[in-house]
Amino acid sequence: MEIITVKDLTKTFTYSVKEKGLRGSLRNLFARQTRQKTAVSGISFAVDQGEAVGLLGPNGAGKTTTLKMLSGILYPTSGEVKVAGYVPWERQREYQRRFAIVMGQKTQLWPDLPALDTFELNRRIYQIDAAEYQRTLDELTSLLDVRSLLQVQVRRLSLGERMKMELIAALLHRPEILYLDEPTIGLDILSQRSIREFLHYYNQQTKTTILLTSHYTADIEAICPRSIIINHGSVVFDGPLAEVSEVFGHKKLVSLKARRDLDAGELAGFGTVRRLDHNTALLEVDRDGLQGCLQRLFGALPVVDLDVKDIPIEEGIAYFYRKAGVGAQ
Amino acid sequence: MKRLWARVRYYLGLLGLFAKYSLMEQMEYRINFVAGIAVECGYMLIKLMYAVLILNAGAEINGLTANEMLMCIGTYIMVTGIYMGIYPNFWALPLSVRDGSLDMLLTKPVNSQFLITLRKLDFGMPIPDVLCGLALIVYGWQQQGLPVTFANVAGFVVFCITGWFLTYCLFLIPELLSFWFISTNGLQALSSSVFDFNNTPMNIYPKWVQRLGIFLLPVFLITNFPTLFVMGALSPAMILWGLAAPLLIFAVQRFLWRRALRRYTSASG
Amino acid sequence: MKPAGYCYIFGMGMQKAMAYRADFFLSLASCIFPIIMQAYLWTALYAAGAADTNGYTYEQMILYTLLAGITSRIVATGFENDVAQDIKDGGLNKYLVKPVNYGSYCFAQFAGSKAAAVGFLLAVTAAVLGGASLLLGIPFEPVRLALYALSLALALVLNFSIFFTIALLGFWLTEIRQLFGTISIVIMVISGGVFPLDIFGPAAAAASAVLPFGYTTQFCVNIVNGQLTMGEIGLGFAAQLFWIIVFTLAHRVLWWQGAKRYTAVGG
Numbered sequence: 001m002e003i004i005t006v007k008d009l010t011k012t013f014t015y016s017v018k019e020k021g022l023r024g025s026l027r028n029l030f031a032r033q034t035r036q037k038t039a040v041s042g043i044s045f046a047v048d049q050g051e052a053v054g055l056l057g058p059n060g061a062g063k064t065t066t067l068k069m070l071s072g073i074l075y076p077t078s079g080e081v082k083v084a085g086y087v088p089w090e091r092q093r094e095y096q097r098r099f100a101i102v103m104g105q106k107t108q109l110w111p112d113l114p115a116l117d118t119f120e121l122n123r124r125i126y127q128i129d130a131a132e133y134q135r136t137l138d139e140l141t142s143l144l145d146v147r148s149l150l151q152v153q154v155r156r157l158s159l160g161e162r163m164k165m166e167l168i169a170a171l172l173h174r175p176e177i178l179y180l181d182e183p184t185i186g187l188d189i190l191s192q193r194s195i196r197e198f199l200h201y202y203n204q205q206t207k208t209t210i211l212l213t214s215h216y217t218a219d220i221e222a223i224c225p226r227s228i229i230i231n232h233g234s235v236v237f238d239g240p241l242a243e244v245s246e247v248f249g250h251k252k253l254v255s256l257k258a259r260r261d262l263d264a265g266e267l268a269g270f271g272t273v274r275r276l277d278h279n280t281a282l283l284e285v286d287r288d289g290l291q292g293c294l295q296r297l298f299g300a301l302p303v304v305d306l307d308v309k310d311i312p313i314e315e316g317i318a319y320f321y322r323k324a325g326v327g328a329q
Numbered sequence: 330m331k332r333l334w335a336r337v338r339y340y341l342g343l344l345g346l347f348a349k350y351s352l353m354e355q356m357e358y359r360i361n362f363v364a365g366i367a368v369e370c371g372y373m374l375i376k377l378m379y380a381v382l383i384l385n386a387g388a389e390i391n392g393l394t395a396n397e398m399l400m401c402i403g404t405y406i407m408v409t410g411i412y413m414g415i416y417p418n419f420w421a422l423p424l425s426v427r428d429g430s431l432d433m434l435l436t437k438p439v440n441s442q443f444l445i446t447l448r449k450l451d452f453g454m455p456i457p458d459v460l461c462g463l464a465l466i467v468y469g470w471q472q473q474g475l476p477v478t479f480a481n482v483a484g485f486v487v488f489c490i491t492g493w494f495l496t497y498c499l500f501l502i503p504e505l506l507s508f509w510f511i512s513t514n515g516l517q518a519l520s521s522s523v524f525d526f527n528n529t530p531m532n533i534y535p536k537w538v539q540r541l542g543i544f545l546l547p548v549f550l551i552t553n554f555p556t557l558f559v560m561g562a563l564s565p566a567m568i569l570w571g572l573a574a575p576l577l578i579f580a581v582q583r584f585l586w587r588r589a590l591r592r593y594t595s596a597s598g
Numbered sequence: 599m600k601p602a603g604y605c606y607i608f609g610m611g612m613q614k615a616m617a618y619r620a621d622f623f624l625s626l627a628s629c630i631f632p633i634i635m636q637a638y639l640w641t642a643l644y645a646a647g648a649a650d651t652n653g654y655t656y657e658q659m660i661l662y663t664l665l666a667g668i669t670s671r672i673v674a675t676g677f678e679n680d681v682a683q684d685i686k687d688g689g690l691n692k693y694l695v696k697p698v699n700y701g702s703y704c705f706a707q708f709a710g711s712k713a714a715a716v717g718f719l720l721a722v723t724a725a726v727l728g729g730a731s732l733l734l735g736i737p738f739e740p741v742r743l744a745l746y747a748l749s750l751a752l753a754l755v756l757n758f759s760i761f762f763t764i765a766l767l768g769f770w771l772t773e774i775r776q777l778f779g780t781i782s783i784v785i786m787v788i789s790g791g792v793f794p795l796d797i798f799g800p801a802a803a804a805a806s807a808v809l810p811f812g813y814t815t816q817f818c819v820n821i822v823n824g825q826l827t828m829g830e831i832g833l834g835f836a837a838q839l840f841w842i843i844v845f846t847l848a849h850r851v852l853w854w855q856g857a858k859r860y861t862a863v864g865g
Contacts, residue, residue, distance in 0.1 A: 068595055091441070101436055106432050112353070113350055361771050364771050375783065378798070381798065387646045387647060391642065514618070514676065515625040522632050525631065525635060528635070534642075538638065
């Protein structure tokens with residue numbers, strides 16, 4: 001069942017520009033010029049209930065803006081959105097009770113109080129039944145392993161601990177939809193991993209719909225079976241992240257090490273040389289002809305070590321990041 | 330009716346929690362707390378300087394006795410003092426608009442204006458103003474020999490409350506313009522300088538200024554109406570206006586609030 | 599940093615002030631209302647007849663109100679918010695690692711941001727003085743006008759030092775920015791920016807002579823309107839210089855202590 005439907009969603013910001021120098025300032029004092037910046041231009045996608053979808057895109061691609069429109073923080077310039085039957089920016093209480101948003105760069109916790117106090121405030125705001133609240137809180141604190149930190153002032157917590165508290169604060173009312181904007185930004189590897197594992201588990205267990213933006217591919221790989229890449233404000237890829245590098249055709253990477261220094265000429269026959277450094281080289285080879293290629297390699301060169309890899313997902317993503325938006329402008 | 334009562338209880342409960350949390354926060358920063366009170370004392374003394382000038386001038390100015398004017402000044406000091414109790418929210422609003430920290434508050438299933446303007450309460454700053462204002466009111470009331478009836482006290486309190494409510498709306502409006510302009514310092518300077526007309530009772534000013542301050546931008550209702558009511562100097566029409574004006578301004582303010590949220594750009598998006 | 603650098607910062611301050619044009623015009627406009635209010639207040643008080651005005655005639659009082667209103671605008675600050683913000687959110691770090699004196703930096707920017715407004719307000723002052731001498735027949739000696747200009751320059755420096763010192767308290771008071779609005783009103787009034795403080799009796803007059811604040815506004819106004827003798831003016835200049843030195847030392851100490859604390863806490 002479709003829970004999020006986004007159609008031709010567009011958001012344009014107006015900002016004023018100033019000419020350089022004092023003369024520009026003076027002119028600006030009386031006549032101001034404004035420009036428009038399109039952050040999101042006509043994107044459309046749909047998310048099914050219980051899905052976990054990753055939103056990827058370079059900086060300024062409009063991922064966060066999209067999430068903010070979905071959560072009703074921003075009004076769109078044009079386009080339609082329905083989430084669980086509601087139009088987010090109408091900010092109906094019923095809708096607001098059904099979703100939660102966590103942003104890596106913003107906080108809802110009161111910094112000078114223990115996180116437990118913010119939780120209590122949320123309990124009152126969302127009118128959560130006391131017994132139910134206690135059950136949810138127990139479950140979340142033990143899953144995230146922060147029970148001993150509930151009474152500690154938030155500003156004394158580490159970044160990772162704070163993010164876990166943000167997650168708890170967001171999930172206390174058991175939202176059906178969870179928006180996550182860079183939830184692991186700036187965290188150490190261990191915190192990143194435990195938050196990833198938690199989100200994956202939570203999505204599996206509760207069938208809460210998750211829409212996640214992140215710059216860490218590992219986040220997306222761990223949590224989201226499906227990814228949408230946005231660039232220049234529009235959707236350029238939609239599918240499992242693992243398939244993102246298939247834009248390069250069915251290629252493999254072969255890295256090899258020989259007993260002597262290699263030269264480009266003798267490698268050219270096997271595939272595209274990506275890197276060559278003394279006795280090591282990286283070749284791009286067609287997957288179909290891989291077996292024959294490897295046999296010929298072993299025959300022709302004094303190979304010491306050889307490794308066959310997929311083209312890294314990052315390369316596929318980078319390709320889409322560079323690609324101009326389809327249908328943009 | 331029952332649902333309304335449930336809503337009132339819901340919001341009062343939240344307000345109580347805000348009060349508790351704000352107090353806990355303030356206990357963390359005791360120097361701030363004391364500094365706030367000290368600065369507010371200074372401000373109160375400034376407002377008292379006007380009282381001194383008026384008392385020095387003599388017994389009566391344009392129909393108000395010195396005691397009645399003391400009551401007016403006391404009302405102004407008390408009401409604006411209570412406003413200082415929620416001032417941190419107002420002060421932070423333009424900053425929050427600029428740095429996008431309203432985001433999380435806007436996703437909560439409560440009235441956003443309630444959450445944004447009443448979340449942080451300051452318990453220190455109102456203390457000097459409320460004490461001093463009350464003292465002036467009681468002193469002026471007694472010296473003037475005005476009758477202490479239930480109707481008088483109730484009327485005085487009601488007009489103080491509407492005055493506080495007007496203060497809330499009239500100070501919120503310029504802050505709301507921060508959704509349209511990056512810096513609202515100039516506007517705040519302008520609005521607080523208009524507010525300064527309340528430093529003295531309105532009888533000091535010529536009729537046309539009084540009319541502007543009663544009907545167009547009803548700032549004079551705050552300082553003068555409670556005292557005028559007790560003096561029996563308010564016509565029924567004026568009493569009605571005194572109760573209607575805050576609602577009218579509130580309607581304007583709510584309209585602006587809704588427009589403002591549409592403009593919100595949530596920085597760093 | 600070389601003087602050329604500070605000139606550049608001066609220019610930046612000027613541009614910054616003009617970037618917020620609505621602010622620029624509105625804050626100029628906002629000095630009109632208090633003046634109107636004061637004018638009516640004095641009209642009513644003098645009409646009531648018993649104002650203890652310590653030797654000010656009605657005309658002199660109105661003139662004082664006008665000049666003080668404008669003068670307090672001329673010396674008004676606003677940079678204290680930026681300083682406290684820098685202290686609070688760690689923006690100070692970028693100055694601590696650069697070869698620039700933070701105080702001088704702020705002063706250059708402050709001076710730049712004031713330049714346009716001061717120019718405009720001085721023109722208004724000239725108009726007021728011209729009007730006063732035409733309407734009221736009060737002659738203004740050129741010497742006094744020159745001394746007024748000089749006192750204004752020193753008053754600007756003094757007010758900067760006072761507010762810079764207060765802003766540096768932000769090292770210890772985490773939310774001092776909330777208080778700036780009220781602090782600046784209180785300081786404006788005790789500087790004589792609204793009414794001359796000597797009308798509150800000899801004790802108030804003595805206090806304002808001893809305290810630094812009157813030397814940012816009341817002293818300047820009293821030079822032009824002839825309330826001060828030349829000898830008193832000389833003393834006043836000495837007091838301005840004295841307080842500038844005191845506050846400069848004070849903010850040096852606060853800066854030194856605060857920066858030490860700042861780097862210790864890690865910003």
